Amino acid sequence: MFDAYKTLNFTRRAALDEGALQKAYAAHSRAAHPDHGGDESRAAEVNAAYEILRATDKRLKHLLELAAPVDAKQWRTVPIDEGMMSLFSELGAALEASAKFIDRKLKAQTALSKALLANEEMQQRESLERIGFELDRRRKEMEAELPGLDASMDWKQLGVLQAKFAYLAKWQTQVRESLLALM
Amino acid sequence: MSAILGIDLGTTHSLVGVVDSGFPILLADAEGSRLTPSVAHYAKEGAVTVGARALRQRALDPERTVSSVKRLIGRRQGEGDWKPSYDLTGIGKTPVDVSADILRHLKNIAERALEMEVSRAVITVPAYFNDAQRQATKRAGELAGLTVERILSEPTAAALAYGLDKLEERKKIAVYDLGGGTFDISILEMRDGVFQVLATAGDTQLGGDDIDRAFADWIRSQGILPSLEIIKGKMPWLRDAAETAKKKLSSHDEVTIEIPFLDSQKHLSVRTTRTDLEKIALPLIERTRRHCLRALTDANLKPDQLDEVILVGGSTRMPLVRRIVADIFGKEPNISQNPDEAVAMGAVIQAGILSGSLRNVVLLDVTPLSLGIETFGGLMNVIIPRNTTLPCKAGEMFTNAVTNQSEMLIRVLQGERELAKDNWELGRIAVLFPSGPKGSARVGVQFSLDANGILQVLTRNTATKADTVLEIQSSAVNVDDAQVEQMIAESVDHAFEDMNERIWTESRLKGEELLVAVAEALAQCGTLLIEDELHKIKSCAAQVRDSINHEPHDVKKLKAANQSLDDATQSLAVLLVERAMEAALERKLG
Structure with missing residues (x-):
């Protein structure tokens, strides 16, 4: 099985320093890139490894697949805490409202009818930005837990966190896409 | 070396x-x-x-x-x-x-x-x-x-x-x-x-070419010129003149374009300003x-x-x-x-x-477009997403869907749309299956983009571990020219038939939308406008209403009325956006 850690010469762990990762990626690219006489297939692996390791949700998933004991790998229904749940319903409502608004905005042809929508558009943006900010805050909070997990080797908790990171990543993408459509 | x-x-x-x-x-x-x-x-x-x-x-x-x-x-x-x-x-x-x-x-x-x-x-x-x-x-x-x-x-x-x-x-x-x-x-x-x-x-x-063309069209509409047919062969002259004027207008506020003998009798002389050009280029x-x-x-x-x-x-x-x-x-x-x-x-x-x-x-560097294949229901299944760093590769497994199926044709696509037909088809590849009962043959296909962003498709025989390069049967060439021309001609013919009706409907919808917007905007901040402006907007709105109800339909008149109302409400639109921004600022501070 492909091992992103091995490809970029890292030990398997949940917490990874971004600066160290970038440095390793640069060094391996320098050696592997076809521009510098490297091998195309090896360069593709270096790229794939970086792609996995830089995103926390993908990195944890990869780590679980590589190293977790069998019972921790089994598909689990992850209990999301109340805070996440309420954030999720807030997000759902905001996304739905902005989708409806974007529909109306696309139909507006004249400068005046677009101007009439400006106030609502800004309010939509504000609520999405607020949610985006909250998602980011939570992600940072969860990232701070990772070094402790590396020490305790608590695979179960790692599985839970991985699922949460995956949710957060998905929600953040949705917020970004909605904000883009609202510009 | x-x-x-x-x-x-x-x-x-x-x-x-x-x-x-x-x-x-x-x-x-x-x-x-x-x-x-x-x-x-x-x-x-x-x-x-x-x-x-x-x-x-x-x-x-x-x-x-x-x-x-x-x-x-x-x-x-x-x-x-x-x-x-x-x-x-x-x-x-x-x-x-x-x-x-x-x-x-x-x-x-x-x-x-x-x-x-x-x-x-x-x-x-x-x-x-x-x-x-x-x-x-x-x-x-x-x-x-x-x-x-x-x-x-x-x-x-x-x-x-x-x-x-x-x-x-x-x-x-x-x-x-x-x-x-x-x-x-x-x-x-x-x-x-x-x-x-x-x-x-x-x-x-x-690109700049498009600006030149739009600018040339505008110049032609400004100079009083005979029919399009007469100057058709001279369009490149006009294009060159437009391009030259465009370049000069980056450092000058005003340029006069002179083309002698554009047709046998007439000289073309048109004064253009940077404002004209910017309106066209915007x-x-x-x-x-x-x-x-x-x-x-x-x-x-x-x-x-x-x-x-x-x-x-x-x-x-x-x-x-x-x-x-x-x-x-x-x-x-x-x-x-x-x-x-x-x-x-x-x-x-x-x-x-x-x-x-x-x-x-x-x-x-990255690949600018997502690479995928067509899957059930005509959907695009992304294999390599856009902005993936080059070089890169991704594998897919294919299985025979019926017993003794000998090959499967896969459409390879590039683009960001959900439906396969809306994306660019790079071509088709044929995956060959060894004979066997349904679901028994499994063939791995590897899609790789090299450092040039150029696609290569490999298939790996799981038994021998040998890779074969799959030819992409491109449909980019070999399209029957006559057939394409026929298709274009047909769509143009068809377009002409209902063109007038369509323009009227579009203009009417735009006019109706404007009238609703004007009513709402005036209710919101009509009191902030000066008397003259309010009067102007109301009379332009009346013009639009009259033109919509006028029989027989006069498209030109309605379009002109829409345009005047559009222009007359410009500062009203600015006012609305400003108010929205002020409100946003207040929310931020409050």
Whole structure:
């Protein structure tokens, strides 16, 4: 099985320093890139490894697949805490409202009818930005837990966190896409 | 080791250069010019001229003078709405042939300047070029007798030119590249000599050419001219005049265009101002905004996280373009790069990297478009998402759906749309199955994009572990010309029939929308307007209402009424947006 850690010469762990990762990626690219006489297939692996390791949700998933004991790998229904749940319903409502608004905005042809929508558009943006900010805050909070997990080797908790990171990543993408459509 | 050329094969101009004793330099032709017009003239007797001499033929022999061929390369016939004034089929050339002639000319310029033979090159293409367009450019290079060592994205090349003397700096930059026929936006991160593209977006059919054409149409409508048929052959003259005037208007406020004897009796003399030009160019340039925002979103960056926005491409000389870029990114753009030469310099630098003379630079580019295959229900199944760093690979498993199925045809697609049919079809590949019961044959297929962004498909035999390259049966060529022409003709005929009805309905809907908007806007802030303005809006609105109810329908009258009401409500619209912004600010503070 492909091992992103091995490809970029890292030990398997949940917490990874971004600066160290970038440095390793640069060094391996320098050696592997076809521009510098490297091998195309090896360069593709270096790229794939970086792609996995830089995103926390993908990195944890990869780590679980590589190293977790069998019972921790089994598909689990992850209990999301109340805070996440309420954030999720807030997000759902905001996304739905902005989708409806974007529909109306696309139909507006004249400068005046677009101007009439400006106030609502800004309010939509504000609520999405607020949610985006909250998602980011939570992600940072969860990232701070990772070094402790590396020490305790608590695979179960790692599985839970991985699922949460995956949710957060998905929600953040949705917020970004909605904000883009609202510009 | 022989030298590697760096070539910028542009829509309107091309350049060639080489690394000379450690420095990237551009090479001039016998006349001392580094900029070669990307124009080829094919005389009836068979003589081929390229460059400035061919450009002079454009006004004399427009049907046999080929320009902007980059807009056609790697595209299916009849695709896109750009129609050249020449007929390539009549001349007997393909876009690849013409590009090869231009490249051969550039190769000759280099060989003359360097006094030695050269056979290797790096050629730049718009970042947003798809696989077919990249392949076709590579083929043109090969036809011209060049080994194409790398197909390089233009904005990435420009970033190299910008960053070569700043290798120790860490920066996030955007390169806004608006050329003659294409637009690209790329966002890069530079650190420790690594140039990593984070995201790229663009439009391969948008550039200065489009502004020239729109401006020429406007000039024609200003000068009192006879029917279109009479001046049809003279459109290239008008286009050249429009282009010249456009360039002058970047530094002058006003230019008078004079074309003597446009038809046998009339001289054309039209006074134009920068304001006129900007009004015409604005909607075209505004189209770049959404691509910039898309690239920022994909890079997961906010505009204020960028250190610089670098402008390249001749069209970025226009003050309007600079203003719009400043508005999009919230900062003054960086104009340190020569807009015509930065991409070529970057191509030369990349040639230097490949030949080993610039060892400390690493370039990590991305694929601009998602690669996928068609799956059940005509949907696109993404295999390699856009903005994946090159080179890259991804595998898919295919299984026989019925017993003893011998092969399966897979449509390979590029694009961002959900439905397969809305994306660009690169071609089909046939996956061969060994005979066996349903579900027993499993064949792994590997899709890989090389450092040029060019696709290769491999299939691996699980038993022998042997890889076979799968031929992509391209449908980009071999489309029956007559059939395509028929299709276009039919759609045009059909369009004419219901054109009048459609224009009326569109205008009526627009008028009705305006009336509703006016009523609501006046209710919200009518009291803030001065008496005269309020009166003007009300009388314009009455005009629109009358025109909608007028029998028989008068489209012209309604359109004019809509336009007047649109104009009359301009400051009302501004007022509404201002109020919305004030309210937002209050929410922030409150």
